[in-house]
Amino acid sequence: MNDFFAALSADNLSYLLQGLGITVGVSVFSIIISLIIGSFVGIAMFEKIPYFSSLIGTLNNIVRNLPLLLIIFFTYFSLPQVGIRLPVFWSTVVAMSFFEAAMLSEIIRGGLESIDKGQFEGARSTGMSNKQTMIYVILPQAYKKMIPPLISQLISLVKDTSLASGIVLADLTYRGQVVYAQNSHYIVPILIFMTFAYFVVNYLLSLLAKYFDRRLA
Template identity: 40%
Template sequence: MAELWGIIGGLSEIRGFQVVWENLPYFLEGALITIEVTALSVAMGMVLGLFAGLFRLSHRVLLRSVAIAYIDFFRGTPLFVQILLLHFGILPYFGINEAFTSAIIACGLNSGAYIGEIVRAGIQAVDKGQMEAARSLGMNERQAMTYVILPQAYKIVIPPLINEFIALLKDTSLVSTIAVAELTYRGNLVYANTYQAAWVWGAVAVIYFIITKSLGLFGDYVERRLKTE
């Protein structure tokens, strides 16, 4: 332990390390905001994605067309452009001017499109005989989907949903462009004041890596548990 503190003491003489050490609490606060934006966006995306995935498979042309248009637009355009379009171009007309809210809406809509495809693929991966068996027992299509298909599909979609959470967490760095004070935004402010590019952005990268690696390990654990059930 004494040797460790000796190393830290030696590093403290380096200007870049000193900048990172002094701003570490500031960075960690930004990391919490990053996680908050991601969690709220994925929660919104899961609701939208569930309906988008179900509508994508609907026999009703209008519902299916709306789902296809939504999924194709948000998967086919850059998230960065979506953030700018919503924050500066659309949401102000609805009285929404706060960057944090705009970030959640933009990321949530984007995430919902990807989750919609995950849900669709998960449902289609369930054996078609399951639906036929449920219908033969007297269930209508909605009951069969709710009580038979979706409970089986969730085991299939959980691992890719965790991957979507990880991908979106990294993509939330884009909301720094509308002044959401998450990790990347704070890193940019510290860099602008200190010009310690390697140390500042290295620290930001390490924090992102720790978060995403932890989520990845959690995803591996969940996947192993699902395989044993």
């Protein structure tokens, strides 16, 4: 019991919570960027623009079938070779944003395809352009259907930030390893704390998904 309280001392808790802040920060930036990129990619694949949609779809499939850890390593270690040097925080954000955008784009494309064709025809019959139809009629309906799977994917994103400890991102996972490396008796208490912290963040996201699901039903 003494080891438990020693592992979770005020200094260690402060250190771990700072790591949790980095985890949340990476997640927030990655979520915003991946939603933007994923929306454009999903719409491009849905529109079936000659050649362009096929090219985007092929690139998207390549990214989706690569391990996220490989993409993180590539971003952090390979980009400097071509003169692009990013801090570890932003390297992680870039890697996770592109990977998650590839995942989210499939959800978005599927959401768009679930909208009845009559919605497109009805909007265009009122004189709306294709762009106006997509922005004002189709996307609002599609996003209502996509919110639960989108948030489920974003929960996975939060958990996947732990992979960035491989490039020494000082997130919760990395800092937890630093703390219990000081004393082997700290391993269980620190793992319990990390489990609780990840659970709380992801559980709050799941509650958010249920809230929007009820509101938009």
